[in-house]
Amino acid sequence: MKILRTFLIIVFSSIFMISCDVEDGENLNGPTTSSIAEDLSRAELIQTMAGVLSDMRDRLGTQIDAQAVAGREYWRFQSSDPRWTADLLTGTLDNNTFYTTAPYASRYATIKNINLLLEGLSNSTAGFTDEEAAATRGFANAIKAHELLMVLNLQYQNGIRTDVADPDNLGAFESYDQALTTIMGLLTSSLTDLANGGNSFPFAIPSGFDLVNEPSSFMTFVNALAARVEVYRGDYNAANSFLQDSFMSMGGDLNTGVNMTFSLTGADIANPLFFALNSTGANARIAHPSFITDAEVGDTRLNKVVLRDQPLTQSNLTGEYDVFIYDSNVASVPIIRNEELILLYAEANHISNPTEAVNAINVIRNAAGLPNYSGGNTAAELVDEILNQRRYSLFAEGGHRWIDLRRFDRLGDLPIDRAGDATFSQFPIPANENQ
């Protein structure tokens, strides 16, 4: 009987217990992706877009360093991670380490932010007007195109995935050419949306985008990006027409453009590409000596490098000049600016209209304190000159030199500093893509 009694007590208590509910766990530390994707409020649109613009900068330093080292613009010294002076100069690349994976993943994280935003926008019950929705789509797709292009710049002939909205069902890899077409498609749909996007964006635009802070002016930025893509694709006619509708200005300030901004406030991040002058081997960007020795006499763009108090040596590489294109850790980093557009224009015209190309080249040369171009007008000569101007004008800014020489199949022009070093044309597909 006693056992029975005990048993009954236990059974009753257990039933009591089971009926006593435990509340579902909540995440207390931030909104979740599902809540954004299922319904986007006005406030959330502002925050997700700020997130997109903020995330664009994530690991930017790693990507630009990796491309700039690959293009022998500068050496990246980091005593605690000498892969900068090993793998990236020998060309023996690891498909599962930071220079391969970090920029790649960061760009796709930004794309994820955009996809969630777009999904939320289409499911939104917040009553966005058609104009607001179109403006938002136009803006978001342009950024998405830019981010995909950044990944494609790393991966080149490996191709990339462009359809990545569903993590459980990712789209197939597209070839380099196909991916450029997809990117172009995003930019043209962006332009269509922006044209129907009314007069203002329903979200905050950071100061780096002041030049293009409403749908109509933003189209000049999208056209600029499109011109870059068309030049990469070699469609110079299309590039030309996009450039006409971009913010390119032959007489304007070469630095006019769209920028990523940085600050030290709160969760904001500092400019990852800034190091103080005379940094130690712990962390330094040392200009490749050829940047100085190859320069034309009087080129003021040599002010992008500064003679160090002492040369710095690491891994059998010695340099005397610090890269110094940003003067503080809150300086802005350009996404695309007038100087590049003028050079794109020169390139777009160098076959069809060499004179116009030379005019554009001279704008750049004169701005750098150099006399007019005096070389020949053959395509090959002009390409040499354009590549040279791009090297100095866009030095250390976006890893352009590596991309440019690759476009013209001239990576062999790059200087090799040590026995065993070599160049490479693309980063491996990250191991975790399981390709």
Add this chain to the structure above:
Amino acid sequence: MKKQAGYSNLLLLLFIFFPVVLWAQETILGKITDGSSGEAIPFVNIIEKGTSNGTTSDIDGNYSIRVGGFPVTLVYSSLGFETQEITVESNRTVNVVLQESAAALEEVVVTGLASSVKRSNAANAVASITAEELAGNTPPVTLDGALAGKFAGALVTKNSGAPGGGISVKLRGVTSINGNSQPLYIVDGVYVNNNSIAGAGLNAVSGAASGGNASNQDNPSNRIADINPEDIESLEVLKGASAAAIYGARAAAGVIIITTKRGKKGRTKVSFSQDVGFNTIINFRGQRNFTEDRVFDFFFNPSSDPVEEQESRDAANAQVALFRDARDNGRLVDYEREIFGEEGFITNTNVSVSGGSENTSFYAGFSNNSEDGIVKNTGYDKKSIRFNIGHNFWENRAKLTLTSNYINSSSDRGFFNNDNTGTTIGVALTSTLPWADLFPDENGVYPDNPYAASNPLQTRDLITNREDVNRFITGGTLDVRLFESEKSNLKLILRGGVDYYELITTAIFPETLQFQRPPQGLNGVSALGTTENKDANYSAFLVHNYNTNNELSFTTQGGLTKQTFSRNTVRNITSDLIATQTNLDQGANVSVTQFRQEQEDAGFFIQEEINYQDKVIGTIGIRGDKSSNNGDANKLFYYPKASAAVNLHKFDFWKVGFLNQMKVRAAYGEAGNFAPNGALFTAYTNSLIDGNVGIVVPVTLGDPSISPERQKEFEIGFDSGFFNNRINLEFSYYNKTVDDLILEANTEPSSGFTSRFANAGNLANRGVEVSLNADVFKGEDFEWNSGILFFKNKSEITELDVPAFNLGGFGAGLGTFRIEEGKSATQIVGNNADGDLVVLGDAEPDFQVTFTNNIRYKDFTLSFLWHWKQGGDNVNLTNLLTDFGGTSADYDDIELDPTGQLGNGPFRVNAFRNGNATPFVEDASYLRLREIGLYYNLPDKFLKGVFRGYVSNVKLGFSGNNLINIFDYNSYDPEVSNFGSNGLSTGVEVTPFPSSKRYLFHLAVDF
């Protein structure tokens, strides 16, 4: 581990061979009975005090002993009973009633949440550690540190040498890859929090997480370090699910049950002890033997450009000149010794008062522990106050026990481990050359270190990295016998406990530091993290005992449990400080992060235990648990258990005389492990651009349907006792599997996430544990007890539903862990010289052996513990960093290069350049004298004479930790972890805080 007060065969021999009576003999007769049951006690040892003369009682409790004369003192002792001394004045019958001893408590092990079973009836290999074993040899710095080598089946690893904790305890192998792998600690029924909270925000300075591994590598301490080892009466280790199933959803990594000291009825006892000592580094890595040529070679880079080459030659010659100058003037500095060469002062003071009246007993303990580190401005300080009280009422039918503990600790941890900014003391040292002048001038101004981003002396002297803890742990148990009859009784047990702490982490990096100077530096950083943690647990149990006439007894128990957890961490980081100010508002840039976590678990359990005459003991039980941390908060997860033990020696057929105990046992159980925080959700994190707050996706994709990991363990074994338990041999084999392994597996980064949580694999651990304990010699003046433990474990990923992935290192070029089906869970892989990914090692030791000895000669006792860990590999990256800096002690030795050309330094650098990880994976075997203690008890006679009975015991002694360390590992200590306690990634070394050996002197007085 138990010391058996067994009858000495040796004495028996003496008895047989020396029957010759040299003087008149008298015989004393009598019967010995049990004070509680009144039954006769067989096999009681009876010894004439001060001689080797002795006998034992027979099966009916009768005895007879011949003595040389009167008066004579007889000592009656038997396992599980209080030893009694009786002085006999004349020849008479001496009947003795022995009381069950308090020490008999040692001999029960917990099998249910509300009940225990005699160890001799237990079906699991439950390890028990007494106060003496835990802290008797030498007082540990922290509780978990004292566990190493004390029981079979554990891999205890110190993460760094910084005093104040940071220890990983793994019971029977790795039980989780990404979830919690540290055991659950329960102190007097209170679930005690053992988090490691990286609250300091050092990453803002070190940038450690910005490189190849997203871990902050902050190396915080873990919170079990707060429990004062001196307060502990006993500690029990449930190593896996077969023993711990009844603890359910949080028990998969094992459970460590701690009971603190209680007062005893009788005279109030006051104990005082004082330890004083010091610690020093175990092992220096050493200095490179520089010569002028070596300096030149290190700095000179041949170049095809003659101008450049000349510049390099000039620069190298300039360094040679600096070196020559420093060498000739005796100014070469061993900066390693400068930083790590301190002797840290240790002082421990413990005072306890305990006693009790008929109904009430109490224990009050106060302790103050203070230990400086081997680096200036590091150290650990702890004050702990404990008050335990027990009260019996309602004619002893009810008992209330309250335990409370307040702890205040402060730990200065220095600035070590990996970074990406060249700023930690450890990383800066790797490239600091001995001719650098880093000492401050008379104004206290430190020169910049030309060879690193920071001046390690300046960093050491000026930074603060402190953890302060204020903690209250309090619990209560009410035990009421609701009903009692001859055959049965029913008990109600109500229990509750709260563990509350506030952890304040302070990190201050003043603007004067070399690496804080703008524009590159942040111009001073002050970071303050505050964590408030409150865990509470409540439970109610009913226990019913029922005995049948044929000595079959049933114990039925059931109960309900509920636990709540809440944590709130707020971290503020201010940079660009105003002058020397450190308040958070005294700077230009302030950032705040907050992390909150709430969890609620509820469960029930039922268990039935059947005991047939102590011959066959069977238990079955089930636990059901639900938690807000599961995908479905109200889904109950069930964890069953079943076990059986058969005491063969109790059966009539047992005729093996020398084998007096033979128990075979088998147990099966299941236990769970919750998904780690964040596994359920994909929560945005915040960001900021141009003053606009933004939200961005995290790196890890959550899984809303995640379920807990389920561990299933089957254990079999036997416990045997030889020659009246003079020798004990225990053997266990276990096979434990973990299903639904929660993996933060890599995922295609194009998804926007680099990893995702999923239940995606199974893991198995198999191992054996053997323990042999012997009373080698047992006499009045000389006793020698010796114990050997042998244990080994092998793990295997038996199923993996996601592609194999690397984790916990810095990539295949440097050696990394890799989760791969069919392979060991702790394998270390890396690229070999041919660029192929191969297995380079395994963090799991091949086996471990410990050898314990306790030797007493008269009033001297000597105890020591040797610990041999064979195998188990580390990823040692400190070497590589010192190679880059040109400072490795073995830089110029030619040992590694198979062609015999290159020194070790250039060889490793070359290997690194070629992506070859082989030289970085090193065998981390060791043999160490973990503990040794030599004590002297002042003789009773002396005490009585001098202190007139006010002092009952005075003990003096010397002890040490890690005094002898033998290893081939090429750094400070093979016991190291750059990534802290949890998960797999122990055994990665990047310029840690070196570990130390300790020397201590002791004085203990009991009043």
